[in-house]
Amino acid sequence: MNDARILVVDDESNIRELLDEILSEEGYDVTTAADAENARAARKERTYDLTLLDIWMPDTDGISLLKEWAEGGSLGPVVIMSGHGTVDTAVEATRLGALDFIEKPISLTKLLRTVEKALAPRRGRESRRSLVLPLAAPVGKSAAITELRDQVERIAGHDTAVLFTGEPGSGRERFARYFASRGTRSRNPFIKVVGAGVGHEEFRRILLGENGEPGALAKARGGVLYVRGLSETPLDAQRALVEIIVRDGDPPGGAAADQSFDVQILAGAQPGTEHRESVCEELLARLNAVTVNVPPLREHAEDVPELLRYHVDVLVDTENVPFRRFGVAAQNRLRNYPWPGNVRELRNVVKRLLILGGSEEISLQEVEAELQSKTSGDEPLIEQDLLAMPLREARKRFERAYLQQQLILCDGKVGKLAKRVGMERTHLYRMLRSLDIDFRRRPGGD
Numbered sequence: 001m002n003d004a005r006i007l008v009v010d011d012e013s014n015i016r017e018l019l020d021e022i023l024s025e026e027g028y029d030v031t032t033a034a035d036a037e038n039a040r041a042a043r044k045e046r047t048y049d050l051t052l053l054d055i056w057m058p059d060t061d062g063i064s065l066l067k068e069w070a071e072g073g074s075l076g077p078v079v080i081m082s083g084h085g086t087v088d089t090a091v092e093a094t095r096l097g098a099l100d101f102i103e104k105p106i107s108l109t110k111l112l113r114t115v116e117k118a119l120a121p122r123r124g125r126e127s128r129r130s131l132v133l134p135l136a137a138p139v140g141k142s143a144a145i146t147e148l149r150d151q152v153e154r155i156a157g158h159d160t161a162v163l164f165t166g167e168p169g170s171g172r173e174r175f176a177r178y179f180a181s182r183g184t185r186s187r188n189p190f191i192k193v194v195g196a197g198v199g200h201e202e203f204r205r206i207l208l209g210e211n212g213e214p215g216a217l218a219k220a221r222g223g224v225l226y227v228r229g230l231s232e233t234p235l236d237a238q239r240a241l242v243e244i245i246v247r248d249g250d251p252p253g254g255a256a257a258d259q260s261f262d263v264q265i266l267a268g269a270q271p272g273t274e275h276r277e278s279v280c281e282e283l284l285a286r287l288n289a290v291t292v293n294v295p296p297l298r299e300h301a302e303d304v305p306e307l308l309r310y311h312v313d314v315l316v317d318t319e320n321v322p323f324r325r326f327g328v329a330a331q332n333r334l335r336n337y338p339w340p341g342n343v344r345e346l347r348n349v350v351k352r353l354l355i356l357g358g359s360e361e362i363s364l365q366e367v368e369a370e371l372q373s374k375t376s377g378d379e380p381l382i383e384q385d386l387l388a389m390p391l392r393e394a395r396k397r398f399e400r401a402y403l404q405q406q407l408i409l410c411d412g413k414v415g416k417l418a419k420r421v422g423m424e425r426t427h428l429y430r431m432l433r434s435l436d437i438d439f440r441r442r443p444g445g446d
Contacts, residue, residue: 022111297343
């Protein structure tokens with residue numbers, strides 16, 4: 001919990017409320033003022049560790065107020081905010097004693113980083129509270145993500161191997177990093193290795209190093225080694241990892257006598273990996289001490305609006321793309337998109353829409369153009385964007401996918417299918433033919 005006091009001075013009530021909410025959630029003690037008069041009164045009542053000051057206000061502008069405080073010897077740390085700022089304004093504010101300058105619309109990431117930086121001298125050292133940790137927490141307020149975060153935090157204190165399962169793009173590595181950031185090794189290295197398509201000897205070199213160069217295990221010593229894509233890692237490469245880690249830190253044959261490893265092993269894999277023959281049984285026994293299942297985005301679609309805002313903030317802050325926001329209709333459309341590529345696909349969609357530019361608000365039409373359906377009727381129903389289709393086409397796609405899956409469950413037997421779906425058999429035959437479902441090729445078809 002922070003004990004820093006922050007005064008927010010802005011004539012726009014929505015900005016005041018937003019900053020109050022964000023900063024209060026971060027643990028700061030926040031006071032708001034709607035104009036210069038209220039700001040003066042607030043500063044007479046108590047002292048503040050930081051003031052966030054808007055430039056354009058109806059009674060006295062922020063630059064004049066900044067000058068007034070500077071001349072009175074009561075300036076204190078001030079960060080200027082403005083939606084109409086120019087370089088000259090920023091330079092003038094800095095000359096008068098402002099620590100920094102934030103342009104509106106305010107990026108959440110930039111705001112928190114600027115506040116943290118401004119308050120660091122107050123602590124007499126660089127802040128020990130790293131922004132990496134709260135920002136590493138996977139975004140979402142849905143029951144599924146809240147429960148998952150709670151589970152990760154509960155097990156993070158235990159120095160055990162963990163297997164993170166989930167569909168590609170669902171956030172397995174993000175949860176693994178969050179786990180590491182909350183655990184006993186949080187201040188030590190987090191090293192990632194990718195095993196997909198790597199053979200036994202090459203994987204040993206990646207892990208152990210060669211020609212005097214340290215390998216991943218040496219780099220991760222005292223910290224965490226994350227194996228990405230365990231499902232796609234060849235069995236002989238998995239056995240190389242087993243050879244190294246099952247000895248509980250003893251150097252494997254061929255390694256230097258003084259080479260020992262103190263690492264926590266985490267791995268990411270496809271759902272159901274723990275039941276597949278493609279994973280080395282001995283390695284799985286080591287990794288499967290705790291399994292964390294990361295849900296696909298379609299199972300917590302209520303988090304989509306928050307994820308959109310988060311990725312806009314991060315991309316604006318880190319990749320110098322223009323700020324844009326998603327309109328309500330655009331957000332609703334994206335909430336109902338199936339997201340076969342999960343959170344990774346969402347981030348890519350956001351990035352493309354920001355790069356393309358346009359008006360500040362991203363419209364439903366732009367989103368529709370971006371989500372032009374690339375699905376076919378043979379894809380799983382969950383990957384078909386039915387809302388992008390006319391009603392007749394959407395209904396046909398749904399019926400075809402539904403009956404195909406039901407027919408599989410009925411072992412290809414149409415009579416059994418008729419009972420399962422509650423249809424008369426003759427009508428069902430006609431429907432299967434009209435949907436181009438060739439039940440005659442299926443084993444057991446009748």
